[in-house]
Amino acid sequence: MNLSRTIAKKILKGFNKHFRIFTEITSGAQARFESADWKADRLASRHRIEFYDSRVKETVNYLKENYDTRPETFDQDCWKKVKGHFILLLQNHQQPELAETFFNSVFCRIFPIEFYTNLNIFLRSSVATEYIDSEVPTYEAYYPANTSFFRAIKLILNHSPLSIPFENCHRDCRHMAKSICKYMKNDNRNADLNFQFQVINALFYRNKAAYIVGKAINGHNEYPFAIPLLNNEKGGIYTDALLIGEDSVSRLFSFSYAYFMVEHPVPSAIVSFLQRLMPQRKKEALYSSIGLHKQGKTDFYRGFLHHLDYSDDDLILAPGIPGMVMSVFTLASYPYVFKLIRDYFAPPKEISRQQVEEKYQLVKRHDRVGRMADTLEFSEVLLPLNRFTEDLLKDLESTCKSSIQVVENHKGVKQLKIKHMYIERRMQPLNMALEEAERKGQFDEIERLILSFGDAIKELCAANIFPGDLLYKNFGVTRLRRVVFYDYDEIVYLTDCNFRKIPAPRNSQELMAAEPWYSVGPNDVFPEEFARFLLGNDYIKAAFMKYHADLLDANFWIQKQENIKNGIFEDVFPYPQKYRLQREVSDQ
The missing domain is CATH 3.30.200 (Phosphorylase Kinase; domain 1)
Structure with missing residues (x-):
């Protein structure tokens, strides 16, 4: 067989193996959700990220062992043909853009940067992904005029492949119908002739939720929506909220969340649908959000080079x-x-x-x-x-x-x-956002930012993360005014910390001493000291003490550690509490 074609086939074989394993882990999300095995879910998410580099390394090692891949003997003509054969092999492939990125990864692990040209690698994609055939449709459409409004909602909720039943499907449909009607009434819209729901033909699994994602079309307007389904851990599921509108749905796909698990043979079709829901989210961000972060990285780099040129x-x-x-x-x-x-x-x-x-x-x-x-x-x-x-x-x-x-x-x-x-x-550094708000007299904004700052710390605790350095400069404010941590050099697992109260001084000499009168271990943290560098501003102090005074108490942190050690995974919702739907006490 032709040498260049053999190499191309070997690289594609390595990618196909990667995507098969990626899909196997992703497909297990349903079973983990149904059994409420949250520990296994976190482990699977971690492993799925690591497998890409393992498959690249396997392919690189094979090529180095069987072919002359020394940079000093680089054969330009051969690798140009390898790329050409690889393009031909992708003609009927369902993940061609991902395979191109895998090809780039393999090549760049073998050869130095001077060979990174479009002759040898895919600086630009060679394939169109808009209309790739798939046995699994990208979405399903539901027409209330053909079934009834209530029936269409019930079909959407029951479209999922989940094998466990709803704890009260009629109640959830009623909540959905009421929320949709309220939203459309606020938008001064009645149902037009083309009124329909389009729902992605796969659930989006992350943490303790499975999300139904789609859009409503009414006239010339489109309304993105997401429906989080939660496991009641008693053998049933329920709808926890209805998120409508680009901002509400876009928040789910933020760069600050873990990657979704979404099983579909044509990822580009899912990304294309999502981009129509959220035009402000770029393709690279959406690929990353569904676990294809290497593709996200590729598309980012292509976009950045293009931006530099223009x-x-x-x-x-x-x-x-x-x-x-x-x-x-x-x-x-x-x-x-x-x-x-x-x-x-x-x-x-x-x-x-x-x-x-x-x-x-x-x-x-x-x-x-x-x-x-x-x-x-x-x-x-x-x-x-x-x-x-x-x-x-x-x-x-x-x-x-x-x-x-x-x-x-x-x-x-x-x-x-x-x-x-x-x-x-x-992002805008939080310290600068607070200074700007005070300078403009926006004291309500200071309160909102401090509320989000404390919430960020508490939600990180629930994930067994202690930021280490809590200074405001280490946090940023997103477009949606959400506070996010971004300085990781002192980050540690919460359970590795030793939270302590500062011992009372035994005499006046200890009280006046320049150095602490008590011993301090390498992992010791004294929450009382947070006030010294966080609460120097009166407006900030008032907001902090109103919402998050418990962060200054060692007992708060110790209790969080106990929860984690006892396998208690706290609920952290990627949407405001006000969006959550009411459940009857008998159902909980």
């Missing part, structure tokens, strides 16, 4: 207080920040580069409960040197010298090669 603003140091561990820069016209680990950390930081990288991996694998920003990790990135401001270059050269190198491309254009960096959504 913009001329400079990369600048990110606004806010500079971090001790990361140098952070941004492009004003692009809503992301770029983070490089500094070469050294000034005291009192006592952490290594490897430990910082491990912290970021922890966040990637862990349940982020809507309160930790997802990151994209890149290696060997080339950016045009002339887009960096002088101040930014000076900062990078003085603090991140081991991570950067000035090189020239084949056209003689100077570029900055970045060996390793993280990319996150850009």
Whole structure:
């Protein structure tokens, strides 16, 4: 067989194995949900993230063992043909865009950056994914005019493949019908001739919920919706809420949540449907949200390179207080920040580069409960040197010298090669948001931000996460005014901490001493001390004490630790309590 075709087939075989295992783990979400096995669900989510790199490594090792893959003997003509054969193999493939990304991963693990051209890898996709055939339709349509409004809602709720019954389906249908009518009445709409519901032909599983996702179409208007189904852990399920509107549904797909498990043979069809529901969510974010974060990374990079070609603003140091561990820069016209680990950390930081990288991996694998920003990790990135401001270059050269190198491309254009960096959504630092609100006299906004700040800490606790450094500068505010944690160098598992009350001084000498009069272990945390650096502002203090005074009490934290140790997984809902539907006491 032709050498280039053999290599192409081997790479595709590696991808097919990856996607088969990915699908097997994803398909198990239904059984885990039905049995309320939340511990297994978290474990499966973590494993699914790790399997991609394992399959890439397997394929790379095979190619290195069986073919000459030394960079110094790189055969341009051969690899150009490998890519050509790979494209032909994708003609009837149902996940061609994912296979292209797998091809890129394999190639980039073998060869250095100077070979990363569109001749050898897929800098641009070679396939269209709009109309890929599938035995499983992307969505089902329901027409109230053909069945009745109530009957259409019942069909939607019972369309799912779940084998456990609703605890009270009639009640849930009634709640749905009432909420939909109320929403459409507020929008001054009656049912038009084309009134219909379109529902994605797969459930979206995450944490303790399974979501029905779709949209209502009425006239020229479309209304995205999501229906969270919860397990009552007594052999039944129930609808917990009805989320209607782009913002409500978009929040479910935020970059701060863990990835959904969605089983469908054509992921591009699911992403396309979701993008029509949420036009503000880019394709890369939606791929990531359904667990295909490597594809999200690919689409992000393609979009970023395109943006660089069609913009001329400079990369600048990110606004806010500079971090001790990361140098952070941004492009004003692009809503992301770029983070490089500094070469050294000034005291009192006592952490290594490897430990910082491990912290970021922890966040990637862990349940982020809507309160930790997802990151994209890149290696060997080339950016045009002339887009960096002088101040930014000076900062990078003085603090991140081991991570950067000035090189020239084949056209003689100077570029900055970045060996390793993280990319996150850009948010307004919480400290700046609070300062802005006070400056404008927006004291209600201060209260909302502090309420969300405390909620973020409590929800992270429920996921066994202690942020370590609670300073406001380490939290950001999203477009939907939600507070999210994004500085991970001091993050630890909550159960690894030793929360203590400060012992009372035994005499006046201890009270007046410059140093603590009590012993302090390496994992000791004294919640009473939080007030010293969090509550210096009267407006902030009033809001904090109103909603979150319990965060200053060691007993609060100790109780959270006990819950986790006893296998109690607290409910953390990705939607406000006011959206939750009423259940009769007899059903609970």
